[in-house]
Amino acid sequence: RHAFLATISHELKTPLAAIIGTLSTILDGGLMENQTVARLTELAKTNADRLATLVDQILAKETAA
Numbered sequence: 307r308h309a310f311l312a313t314i315s316h317e318l319k320t321p322l323a324a325i326i327g328t329l330s331t332i333l334d335g336g337l338m339e340n341q342t343v344a345r346l347t348e349l350a351k352t353n354a355d356r357l358a359t360l361v362d363q364i365l366a367k368e369t370a371a
Contacts (some may be wrong), residue, residue, distance in 0.1 A: 311368045318361045325354045 329351040335342075
């Protein structure tokens with residue numbers, strides 16, 4: 307069970323880190339002139355952050371168990 311969770315968390319965290327980093331760069335880089343692009347980028351960043359938090363919570367529960 308521990309090995310499975312470690313593998314799954316790694317497989318989720320790696321792409322999430324890339325997605326969050328990319329979205330943060332877009333949001334911080336002044337590429338947000340178009341309101342629709344800005345809104346969709348912020349929505350994607352919020353949801354990627356939520357997924358990252360869920361993965362962290364799963365790992366924390368596994369570590370505590």
